[in-house]
Amino acid sequence: MWSYTYEDYINVMKNKKLKITASRSAFLKAITSIESKHFTVNEIISKIKESEGHVNIMSVYNILEVLLNEHLLFANTFDGKNVSYEVITPRLVHVRCDYCGEIHHLDGDEIAVHEEWWNAFNELTRKYNVTLEHYKLEAHGICDNCSAKENIRTNYDVKYEQNN
Numbered sequence: 023m024w025s026y027t028y029e030d031y032i033n034v035m036k037n038k039k040l041k042i043t044a045s046r047s048a049f050l051k052a053i054t055s056i057e058s059k060h061f062t063v064n065e066i067i068s069k070i071k072e073s074e075g076h077v078n079i080m081s082v083y084n085i086l087e088v089l090l091n092e093h094l095l096f097a098n099t100f101d102g103k104n105v106s107y108e109v110i111t112p113r114l115v116h117v118r119c120d121y122c123g124e125i126h127h128l129d130g131d132e133i134a135v136h137e138e139w140w141n142a143f144n145e146l147t148r149k150y151n152v153t154l155e156h157y158k159l160e161a162h163g164i165c166d167n168c169s170a171k172e173n174i175r176t177n178y179d180v181k182y183e184q185n186n
């Protein structure tokens with residue numbers, strides 16, 4: 023569905039009349055070729071250094087800001103503190119275990135089969151006169167490994183017990 027490729031970024035940048043300098047191009051190559059779906063600024067910098075041999079830190083922060091302003095990069099704070107970035111994709115679900123912090127990133131066929139999700143969100147956004155362009159969800163829970171540890175009572179178990 024499917025994360026933006028380098029070519030997608032170049033096309034959309036041209037469409038938005040954004041300059042594609044050598045350092046911007048190196049940045050886009052880096053973010054679309056990093057193995058991990060979620061990455062920090064430092065990881066982007068290392069990746070550029072690795073492929074180009076040098077990196078202009080100022081220009082990294084410059085294009086980072088441009089992409090964030092244009093909604094061409096997602097910024098996540100899974101732990102509430104550290105920002106991790108990722109390449110945009112039209113339909114994205116993160117499944118997170120809140121107890122060990124493990125995150126599954128779903129943006130492929132598992133999501134694409136759920137056309138009804140797209141339709142449901144579009145119906146919702148239309149109520150506010152907004153036409154859906156993309157959705158990005160975080161689903162939180164407890165994984166089987168964590169729930170096998172008997173001392174874990176989930177936050178929602180605790181709330182449920184208090185209310186009953």
Ligand SMILES: [Zn+2]
Nearest residue numbers: 119122165168
């Ligand atoms: Zn877990």
Ligand SMILES: [Zn+2]
Nearest residue numbers: 059108116127
């Ligand atoms: Zn992700």
